Amino acid sequence: MLKNARVVGLGARLIGIGLALAFVALILLATGAPPFQAISLLITGAFGSTRKIVDVIATAVPLLLATSGLLITFAAGLWNIGIEGQITLGAIFTVGALRLFVDSGAPPGVAILVGMVAGMIGGGLWAALAGLLKIYGGVNEIFSGLGLNFVATSATIWLIFGPWRRPGVGSMSGTEPLPPEFALPQLPDMRISAWAVVLSLLGVALVYILLRGTYIGLKLKATGRNARASFVLGIPTSRYTLVAFVLCGLLAGLAGAVQVTAVYNRLIPSISSGYGFLGLLVAMLINYQVIWAIPVALFYAALIVGSIQLPIQLRLDSSLAGVLQGALVLFVLIIDGVRQRLRERG
Amino acid sequence: MQVEFRNIHKRFGSVHANKGINLTIPGGCIQGLLGENGAGKSTLMKVLSGFITSDEGEILLDGRAVTIPSPAGAIEQGIGMLHQDPLDFPPLRVLDNLLIGGRRGLIPDRRAALKALKEIETQFGFALDPDAYVDTLTVGERQQLELIRLLWLGARVLILDEPTTGISAPQKVKLFAALRKLAAEGRTIIFVTHKLEEVYQLCHRAAVLRAGALVAEIEPPYRTETFISAMFGYEIPTPPRQPPPTTAPLLELKRVTVEDARLQVGPIDLTVKAGEVIGLAGMEGSGQDLLLRLCAGLLRPTGGEIALGGRALHNATYHQFLRSRVKFMPADRMTEGLVAGLSLTEHFALNAEVHGFFINYKQAEQTAVERIAEYSIRGFPESPVESLSGGNQQRTLLALLSAPLHLLLLEHPTRGLDLESAVYIWKRLKERARADGTAILFISSDLDEVLQYSDRVLVFFAGKASAPLPAMQTSVEELGLLIGGVPLETVRATVEMRLPEEPSR
Ligand SMILES: Nc1ncnc2c1ncn2[C@@H]1O[C@H](COP(=O)(O)OP(=O)(O)OP(=O)(O)O)[C@@H](O)[C@H]1O
Ligand SMILES: [Mg+2]
Numbered sequence: 078m079l080k081n082a083r084v085v086g087l088g089a090r091l092i093g094i095g096l097a098l099a100f101v102a103l104i105l106l107a108t109g110a111p112p113f114q115a116i117s118l119l120i121t122g123a124f125g126s127t128r129k130i131v132d133v134i135a136t137a138v139p140l141l142l143a144t145s146g147l148l149i150t151f152a153a154g155l156w157n158i159g160i161e162g163q164i165t166l167g168a169i170f171t172v173g174a175l176r177l178f179v180d181s182g183a184p185p186g187v188a189i190l191v192g193m194v195a196g197m198i199g200g201g202l203w204a205a206l207a208g209l210l211k212i213y214g215g216v217n218e219i220f221s222g223l224g225l226n227f228v229a230t231s232a233t234i235w236l237i238f239g240p241w242r243r244p245g246v247g248s249m250s251g252t253e254p255l256p257p258e259f260a261l262p263q264l265p266d267m268r269i270s271a272w273a274v275v276l277s278l279l280g281v282a283l284v285y286i287l288l289r290g291t292y293i294g295l296k297l298k299a300t301g302r303n304a305r306a307s308f309v310l311g312i313p314t315s316r317y318t319l320v321a322f323v324l325c326g327l328l329a330g331l332a333g334a335v336q337v338t339a340v341y342n343r344l345i346p347s348i349s350s351g352y353g354f355l356g357l358l359v360a361m362l363i364n365y366q367v368i369w370a371i372p373v374a375l376f377y378a379a380l381i382v383g384s385i386q387l388p389i390q391l392r393l394d395s396s397l398a399g400v401l402q403g404a405l406v407l408f409v410l411i412i413d414g415v416r417q418r419l420r421e422r423g
Numbered sequence: 424m425q426v427e428f429r430n431i432h433k434r435f436g437s438v439h440a441n442k443g444i445n446l447t448i449p450g451g452c453i454q455g456l457l458g459e460n461g462a463g464k465s466t467l468m469k470v471l472s473g474f475i476t477s478d479e480g481e482i483l484l485d486g487r488a489v490t491i492p493s494p495a496g497a498i499e500q501g502i503g504m505l506h507q508d509p510l511d512f513p514p515l516r517v518l519d520n521l522l523i524g525g526r527r528g529l530i531p532d533r534r535a536a537l538k539a540l541k542e543i544e545t546q547f548g549f550a551l552d553p554d555a556y557v558d559t560l561t562v563g564e565r566q567q568l569e570l571i572r573l574l575w576l577g578a579r580v581l582i583l584d585e586p587t588t589g590i591s592a593p594q595k596v597k598l599f600a601a602l603r604k605l606a607a608e609g610r611t612i613i614f615v616t617h618k619l620e621e622v623y624q625l626c627h628r629a630a631v632l633r634a635g636a637l638v639a640e641i642e643p644p645y646r647t648e649t650f651i652s653a654m655f656g657y658e659i660p661t662p663p664r665q666p667p668p669t670t671a672p673l674l675e676l677k678r679v680t681v682e683d684a685r686l687q688v689g690p691i692d693l694t695v696k697a698g699e700v701i702g703l704a705g706m707e708g709s710g711q712d713l714l715l716r717l718c719a720g721l722l723r724p725t726g727g728e729i730a731l732g733g734r735a736l737h738n739a740t741y742h743q744f745l746r747s748r749v750k751f752m753p754a755d756r757m758t759e760g761l762v763a764g765l766s767l768t769e770h771f772a773l774n775a776e777v778h779g780f781f782i783n784y785k786q787a788e789q790t791a792v793e794r795i796a797e798y799s800i801r802g803f804p805e806s807p808v809e810s811l812s813g814g815n816q817q818r819t820l821l822a823l824l825s826a827p828l829h830l831l832l833l834e835h836p837t838r839g840l841d842l843e844s845a846v847y848i849w850k851r852l853k854e855r856a857r858a859d860g861t862a863i864l865f866i867s868s869d870l871d872e873v874l875q876y877s878d879r880v881l882v883f884f885a886g887k888a889s890a891p892l893p894a895m896q897t898s899v900e901e902l903g904l905l906i907g908g909v910p911l912e913t914v915r916a917t918v919e920m921r922l923p924e925e926p927s928r
Pocket of ligand 2: 464465
């Protein structure tokens with residue numbers, strides 16, 4: 078019976094995806110663009126060559142880390158909108174830590190390790206702030222998250238144009254690049270670091286185990302579903318709310334650290350690249366089931382990479398990928414809602 | 424309006440909750456509906472009120488077959504339901520709550536609604552403040568509001584699913600009077616209950632469900648044996664009363680005061696012995712609930728001292744109370760007691776005494792299987808708690824209290840339990856009290872239950888508690904007067920005057 082429900086669930090999801098594609102095709106038609114060509118361009122843009130496939134995987138890394146973190150906060154019933162800021166703080170802390178190692182003579186491996194840990198701490202602290210505001214100030218995490226995101230962005234800009242500015246004039250292209258040996262080693266001839274991929278898979282695995290098999294996960298879930306009853310049952314719900322934020326922040330911070338050490342090698346103005354918000358979409362699309370995180374994150378990454386071609390070839394804005402990503406979530410949620418209603422009445 | 428069920432079937436997976444039910448209820452009739460926990464009463468009522476659709480069968484209103492696709496569709500047909508566990512009440516004012524249910528026009532007509540509210544209120548002797556927030560109302564008042572709302576929407580068939588479990592005796596009297604009046608106007612009332620005396624007082628006829636099937640239709644003159652044998656198949660003996668324990672004091676309250684936004688309670692002096700059972704009686708919201716939460720550590724006292732086994736607890740947190748082996752069982756099962764979405768196994772895992780890092784699901788499931796058998800919960804280890812029937816949720820709550828305890832605080836412990844389970848649960852509770860020395864404080868609106876199972880009784884009126892009364896030497900009548908605010912001396916004098924042959928108390 079349970080298996081059956083899974084199959085039905087998967088079918089419903091596929092219907093939702095089909096509807097989303099049809100919706101985007103309609104939009105394309107309305108704007109006078111050829112939908113099939115656009116879609117085939119998306120596909121070749123994402124999978125047309127080994128290099129592109131590697132790009133897709135590299136793009137999926139921070140997205141997966143953000144999604145894994147968000148699966149924890151969602152389990153605890155929290156809308157951690159502040160994840161963007163947490164990624165940003167992760168990047169800032171990583172750059173800050175790595176700067177200390179410049180010309181220090183320390184082995185680069187140690188520097189990178191410290192940088193990554195610093196990034197996690199940065200993300201964790203920023204998330205803890207949202208958690209504390211919620212617990213002690215009664216501030217809804219959505220509002221504090223928006224505020225903290227704004228602060229994080231401002232802090233990045235200030236650092237880029239202030240203390241960490243490039244010698245001479247600061248520029249929007251970011252801070253002075255860190256020494257190349259402070260970057261995660263990349264695979265030969267490819268713009269991807271095996272370390273980053275492993276880290277992101279590890280993140281997913283840990284969250285899977287945490288939510289499936291541990292008391293912490295169960296208590297987070299209980300708190301998310303009914304905080305009052307959980308409290309009466311003896312769960313220190315405030316503490317678990319904070320734990321959820323911090324765990325998510327650690328993973329988000331790691332995503333920020335990966336953005337620095339595996340991609341940009343410096344601090345740039347929008348270092349989080351929207352992966353946090355995208356992670357929210359992925360988490361909703363997979364209905365908070367951890368195992369689906371990997372394929373769906375890859376799919377979303379493919380949309381991002383694939384759409385790079387669109388403006389050049391079809392004079393379509395690459396934000397089309399965003400439209401498709403949003404439409405997917407929307408339609409899958411609608412189908413879910415319909416199913417829910419049918420089942421309740423059924 | 425005449426309501427007719429024809430061959431109603433409803434399955435939830437492997438559970439066959441309604442098995443071909445045929446029942447005709449004439450207009451103007453108050454129909455009682457009884458049956459053990461999980462018999463299928465709520466399911467049948469939800470089918471009638473459009474919350475779920477049946478797998479098979481049809482419903483006829485005044486001889487006309489109808490389809491009831493949704494609760495809104497039901498109310499359009501004139502069918503309204505008061506639920507066993509009241510659905511969520513948004514933080515609205517009384518009048519707004521009426522208005523959101525309204526279906527007339529885009530812009531709500533506040534004046535008309537207010538007028539209707541007043542009219543219905545005077546008709547039934549209710550008095551709700553239209554500007555009060557719904558979440559400050561007592562259960563009984565919310566019920567009145569819900570009843571008013573359904574009547575305002577034009578309900579001609581009213582379904583009440585265990586409406587008397589959370590309300591006080593005077594509110595019950597009011598409710599019954601209103602229902603009689605409504606039936607006299609030709610409305611059909613379906614009244615789901617576990618209490619036979621309510622059927623005797625109120626219902627024109629009764630039907631009994633058992634394991635999903637209709638097994639008996641009973642008309643007056645009622646005989647208790649008929650009901651009991653139809654519901655359970657055998658007789659249920661009333662357990663013998665036991666003398667109070669003579670153990671050392673365990674819980675000591677010294678001039679304790681506590682308050683919430685509505686009420687100041689105390690000062691209360693009370694010493695509870697280990698293994699003693701104390702019943703707290705009073706109209707809903709008279710302070711007994713605050714005292715219970717105070718003893719549980721969920722509320723802080725505003726003054727006075729609390730000690731458990733000689734250890735001061737008045738400044739302790741709820742978790743320190745828990746660690747001192749004090750446990751509280753709330754009346755509001757689905758908002759304070761159980762976590763919807765989690766299974767029975769997950770609840771027992773959370774409730775386990777020792778927590779490692781990883782959950783041993785095999786062991787948790789084993790515990791779930793044991794508890795399910797022990798408390799005869801109708802459900803499976805993997806059943807989400809919200810799919811259990813009301814009475815089975817209650818059993819689950821009780822099953823979560825099985826660790827050894829010093830002090831057990833129960834809000835309406837047998838709320839929604841059928842007679843057999845209520846007797847069984849109390850047998851278990853009394854055993855714990857006597858064998859393990861667990862002191863029990865409990866609230867109940869059922870005065871018979873209070874007198875039957877307590878050693879001593881505290882009566883609350885407007886925040887003041889009476890001196891503890893020995894339950895053995897107190898009558899239901901006396902208790903009723905005390906709850907109404909009549910002072911103890913007057914009660915004793917009147918009762919003695921009327922019963923001069925009884926030895927003086
Ligand atoms: N949504 C559901 N999913 C699965 N099973 C359900 C669901 N609703 C009810 N059931 C099952 O159907 C059976 C009948 O439940 P119902 O709520 O009708 O009982 P009831 O007679 O109202 O009992 P009670 O006196 O305890 O309230 C129970 O075994 C219950 O577990
Ligand atoms: Mg029921």
